[in-house]
Amino acid sequence: MWFLEWCALGPLIAFALGFWLGIWWQRWDNEGEAMTYLQLKALCELLMVSDPFPLDANSEELLKGLADKEAKQHGFDTWIDAFHGPDEKEVPHD
Numbered sequence: 001m002w003f004l005e006w007c008a009l010g011p012l013i014a015f016a017l018g019f020w021l022g023i024w025w026q027r028w029d030n031e032g033e034a035m036t037y038l039q040l041k042a043l044c045e046l047l048m049v050s051d052p053f054p055l056d057a058n059s060e061e062l063l064k065g066l067a068d069k070e071a072k073q074h075g076f077d078t079w080i081d082a083f084h085g086p087d088e089k090e091v092p093h094d
Helices: 002-031 037-049 057-073 079-083
Strands: none
Touching: 037 057, 037 079, 057 079
């Protein structure tokens, strides 16, 4: 039964990851700025629920590497630490 549920959610998660990565890449390419903490939390949440990862291993490695890089810019060791970091209500808007 979980397989049928995953088949329904897999394309949606893949679309969300691709859409988010496209927006982030455009912003990074144009402005060279780090993402906001709330954007990082959204990416971490998508990565956390994407198990098994809906794309190939290279894509997973790329996204997790980007998330780690952004997490370090926000003072975390890894994207997993950022995922478990403060909630939106506890963080001032950047």
